[in-house]
Amino acid sequence: QVQLVESGGGLVQAGGSLRLSCAASGNIFTINAMGWYRQAPGKQRELVAAVTSGGSTNYADSVKGRFTISRDSAKNTVYLQMNSLKPEDTAVYYCNADVRSRSRSYNNYWGQGTQVTVSS
Numbered sequence: 001q002v003q004l005v006e007s008g009g010g011l012v013q014a015g016g017s018l019r020l021s022c023a024a025s026g027n028i029f030t031i032n033a034m035g036w037y038r039q040a041p042g043k044q045r046e047l048v049a050a051v052t053s054g055g056s057t058n059y060a061d062s063v064k065g066r067f068t069i070s071r072d073s074a075k076n077t078v079y080l081q082m083n084s085l086k087p088e089d090t091a092v093y094y095c096n097a098d099v100r101s102r103s104r105s106y107n108n109y110w111g112q113g114t115q116v117t118v119s120s
Contacts, residue, residue: 002026002109004095009114012085016118020080022095022111032098032106034071034078038091038116048093049080062088085118092116 008020024031035050035058049069050058057069068081078095095111 002028002097002099002101002107004097004109004111006093006095006111006114008080009093009116011117011119014085014087014118014120016085017081017083018085018116020082020093020095020114020116022078022097024076024078024097024099024109027101028076028099029102029104030100031073031076032100034095034097036069036078036080037094037096038089039094039113040088040091043091045094050096051078082116085116087118087120090116090118 003026004022004024006022012018033052036048037045038048039045048060049067051069051071066084070079092113093116094113097109100106
């Protein structure tokens with residue numbers, strides 16, 4: 001089993017910044033990819049940013065130029081630096097990871113979510 005623990009959410013004014021962290025622990029051989037998703041009230045969960053083990057990154061168009069995803073492989077941790085925040089960024093942010101266990105099977109895991117609220 002793998003656990004993802006998120007931190008860094010909170011309340012911030014428009015134009016401000018937050019940094020989210022997600023640390024993975026448990027039965028991990030390698031992590032193929034980690035990413036951040038978000039879900040606002042009444043909306044579907046959407047990909048915000050993701051990074052693969054090879055270092056490739058993907059961003060939603062709405063956050064390009066404002067958000068940056070990064071990894072610390074030694075700590076099995078992924079970060080999301082969020083700058084120039086807008087009220088429409090308000091959502092619950094979820095960490096996601098594709099993990100290869102020591103038995104070499106792949107599984108997908110979700111964190112519990114952390115609330116990000118951006119006031120106008």
